[in-house]
Amino acid sequence: MSSETVISPPRPHFSNPPDYQFPIHRLARVLRNPDKQPIVLVACGSFSPITYLHLRMFEMARDYIRQHTDFEVVGGYLSPVSDQYKKPGLLNAQHRVNMCNLAAQQTSQWLMVDPWEAFQSYQRTAVVLDHFEHEVNTCLGGIAVPLSPSSSPSSPPSSRSGQQNPATQRRHARIMLLAGSDLIATMSEPGVWSARDLDHILGRYGALIVERAGVGAGADTDGAVDALARWRHNIHLIHQLVQNDVSSTKVRLFLRRGLSVRYLLPEPVVDYIEERGLYTDEGSGSGAAVGAGQAEWEKGKEKRSSSSSSGLGGC
Ligand SMILES: Nc1ncnc2c1ncn2[C@@H]1O[C@H](COP(=O)(O)OP(=O)(O)OP(=O)(O)O)[C@@H](O)[C@H]1O
């Protein structure tokens, strides 16, 4: 093990869904620039359905990282939330994961979908990030660093642990949360996040926050970040240079009204929705549950911020 390897203490147990395998088919296993620190971006959310803005967040974050940090992006993951989140408008996890997979496969070279949280009980974001830490840094052993600038990053190690060449140094990958500014605004709302989780997420991992047009944008975002001043060094604000306020809520509303959503979502996702007639009625994640459903969901917030889950899992 090289002196560069920093393996943080793994969480001993995770509850994995049945037949779960952590997706690594697009994870760069070797760093291109040996002077950089690898970083993996993780976006947690409903993705009901996934829109171009969700995908665009990753591109904005990668540009920001290239221009302003010493990190090198080695992978990006969409992590759709469990059905147990029960947010109004949440279509079942299988459909949401399928749509995310279609979007990632057909529009990107580097995004992956991790179904870990989707296919089990609700997992808090702090636990989701720990899961990525465990998979990338404990199970895979981090990211390999080329020994010299002439080493080819195009020939990745063959084994799952990536230890083909014992002389290869391995570097700990930073896991970082990628989210819109509406999410950071909830971090100073009472009852949504526990203080311990906030410290864990923002202190240990950090967050890339994409300004969201119309929601918590501009001064609001600055205010939200001020409230989290303790972790300011670990919160990266990304401004949207082209404003776009597409949201899943609006997409669901359009579908319910029989309006076109083409060019708001990747084409294969539009086809998937149309072929199955998704989001057309109130009971199937149509976003219409803003009455009793919304109230019920709001009531559950406090419970979700503290309830934990752990079970047997592993690499
Ligand atoms: N237009 C947008 N600009 C910036 N961030 C966005 C935008 N749309 C979604 N996000 C971010 O993407 C992440 C996942 O989004 P999620 O699907 O939970 O939210 P959403 O699009 O707001 O859904 P809904 O409309 O159903 O509430 C969140 O961090 C959210 O802030």
Ligand SMILES: NC(=O)c1ccc[n+]([C@@H]2O[C@H](COP(=O)(O)O)[C@@H](O)[C@H]2O)c1
């Ligand atoms: N306490 C927590 O861990 C906590 C609180 C609020 C939202 N979240 C996460 O943020 C993501 C987006 O949530 P919303 O769609 O409600 O904005 C979801 O993945 C959800 O699990 C986590």
